[in-house]
Amino acid sequence: xxxxxxxxxxxxxxxxxxxxxxxxxxxxxxxxxxxxxxxxxxxxxxxxxxxxxxxxxxxxxxxxxxxxxxxxxxxxxxxxxxxxxxxxxxxxxxxxxxxxxxxxxxxx
Amino acid sequence: xxxxxxxxxxxxxxxxxxxxxxxxxxxxxxxxxxxxxxxxxxxxxxxxxxxxxxxxxxxxxxxxxxxxxxxxxxxxxxxxxxxxxxxxxxxxxxxxxxxxxxxxxxxxxxxxxxxxxxxxxxxxxxxxxxxxxxxxxxxxxxxxxxxxxxxxxxxxxxxxxxxxxxxxxxxxxxxxxxxxxxxxxxxxxxxxxxxxxxxxxxxxxxxxxxxxxxxxxxxxxxxxxxxxxxxxxxxxxxxxxxxxxxxxxxxxxxxxxxxxxxxxxxxxxxxxxxxxxxxxxxxxxxxxxxxxxxxxxxxxxxxxxxxxxxxxxxxxxxxxxxxxxxxxxxxxxxxxxxxxxxxxxxxxxxxxxxxxxxxxxxxxxxxxxxxxxx
Numbered sequence: 001x002x003x004x005x006x007x008x009x010x011x012x013x014x015x016x017x018x019x020x021x022x023x024x025x026x027x028x029x030x031x032x033x034x035x036x037x038x039x040x041x042x043x044x045x046x047x048x049x050x051x052x053x054x055x056x057x058x059x060x061x062x063x064x065x066x067x068x069x070x071x072x073x074x075x076x077x078x079x080x081x082x083x084x085x086x087x088x089x090x091x092x093x094x095x096x097x098x099x100x101x102x103x104x105x106x107x108x
Numbered sequence: 109x110x111x112x113x114x115x116x117x118x119x120x121x122x123x124x125x126x127x128x129x130x131x132x133x134x135x136x137x138x139x140x141x142x143x144x145x146x147x148x149x150x151x152x153x154x155x156x157x158x159x160x161x162x163x164x165x166x167x168x169x170x171x172x173x174x175x176x177x178x179x180x181x182x183x184x185x186x187x188x189x190x191x192x193x194x195x196x197x198x199x200x201x202x203x204x205x206x207x208x209x210x211x212x213x214x215x216x217x218x219x220x221x222x223x224x225x226x227x228x229x230x231x232x233x234x235x236x237x238x239x240x241x242x243x244x245x246x247x248x249x250x251x252x253x254x255x256x257x258x259x260x261x262x263x264x265x266x267x268x269x270x271x272x273x274x275x276x277x278x279x280x281x282x283x284x285x286x287x288x289x290x291x292x293x294x295x296x297x298x299x300x301x302x303x304x305x306x307x308x309x310x311x312x313x314x315x316x317x318x319x320x321x322x323x324x325x326x327x328x329x330x331x332x333x334x335x336x337x338x339x340x341x342x343x344x345x346x347x348x349x350x351x352x353x354x355x356x357x358x359x360x361x362x363x364x365x366x367x368x369x370x371x372x373x374x375x376x377x378x379x380x381x382x383x384x385x386x387x388x389x390x391x392x393x394x395x396x397x398x399x400x401x402x403x404x405x406x407x408x409x410x411x412x413x414x415x416x417x418x419x420x421x422x423x424x425x426x427x428x429x430x431x432x433x434x435x436x437x438x439x440x441x442x443x444x445x446x447x448x449x450x451x452x453x454x455x456x457x458x459x460x461x462x463x464x465x466x467x468x469x470x471x472x473x474x475x476x477x478x479x480x481x482x
Contacts (some may be wrong), residue, residue, distance in 0.1 A: 012297035076150035
């Protein structure tokens with residue numbers, strides 16, 4: 001049994017609150033849609049790591065629990081990448097131009 | 109029955125050798141469950157990413173209907189309840205019964221606070237007729253229209269104007285819905301994703317001149333690559349014979365404008381991400397794009413409901429998790445009041461804590477994704 005040190009709990013909570021204020025403040029800065037969302041996600045990842053490592057005890061646990069949850073996150077990220085591969089590769093409007101939409105074409 | 113004799117503490121199951129092994133096994137089981145939770149929410153995050161990448165203006169416009177201040181307060185409430193939960197686990201490990209009970213009560217109150225603020229947020233959405241599902245067929249009113257009642261909203265600034273809804277607005281909204289229903293009755297299926305009513309179409313092919321669906325235009329010329337000068341010259345003599353050269357291979361019904369221009373930046377996924385914020389717009393290289401109903405691209409006005417569909421799905425599933433977590437905390441709390449937990453028996457508290465922290469983790473990502481769109 002490992003008991004988490006008291007100071008670490010409050011330190012992590014303080015860091016989480018600071019990062020929350022930071023992410024709200026950072027969105028006011030105009031970095032463009034791409035970098036704003038990347039910055040917001042980077043801050044969120046740091047917060048998530050803090051919660052997982054210390055509040056959820058992964059830092060002191062045997063590493064297998066961390067492997068498990070990391071694998072889940074990695075596979076979600078992998079699927080995200082493959083889904084975003086063909087973003088913006090499609091016509092914005094289905095069937096525009098001939099007055100026949102996809103459903104009608106399929107039933108013709 | 110010698111196998112079933114207890115050789116250790118009362119709470120040690122006979123198939124474990126030690127309390128430590130039992131705790132490890134319990135936590136491993138919980139982590140395996142949390143993996144499935146991550147995968148379940150992962151599907152929603154994928155839906156979010158796909159729609160945001162393809163229809164960023166919708167997200168930028170709609171997120172102004174969410175209250176960032178309430179979202180930030182909710183984040184703080186949930187983080188604080190995570191702290192009290194972690195302190196509760198610590199108290200259980202150290203056998204501090206009163207502290208454990210106090211921490212569990214505080215954590216439960218954190219859940220109450222979160223759901224209370226969530227209720228306020230949802231209620232304010234409902235008042236603006238923003239629902240999920242079929243009730244989410246939502247089209248904001250163009251304030252320049254005659255239906256805007258200036259006498260009701262005269263004291264509101266321009267930013268608040270679109271949040272103020274009058275009876276006339278509702279009438280107009282219903283009129284719009286009926287109008288679409290009319291299209292539907294005429295045979296045009298507006299439930300088709302991405303369908304744009306004829307009056308909203310941006311039509312370089314001159315399709316609008318043909319009177320809409322009732323009179324389809326001539327078959328579109330499909331060309332993936334522009335014909336070379338020689339090919340055009342070769343086709344010229346045949347033009348008089350009314351046998352126009354067959355177009356280059358392409359999908360049926362696809363016009364050259366559908367193929368679009370190459371994205372700026374590297375090809376493939378990176379190009380998609382780079383252009384994620386500029387769908388339907390000129391790339392503006394980092395300058396703030398604040399969409400109002402007037403500046404929202406026409407094609408995107410029909411997709412406003414997509415954002416709220418995703419918003420309700422993600423926050424709703426998260427809210428259900430908060431309620432389940434509150435139930436678990438109440439259960440552990442009742443047992444803690446009876447003095448059930450101590451240094452040799454704290455697994456239930458720790459596992460409920462893991463669940464509560466996961467709920468917190470999900471919200472850490474939901475908050476910037478839904479409330480802080482730029």
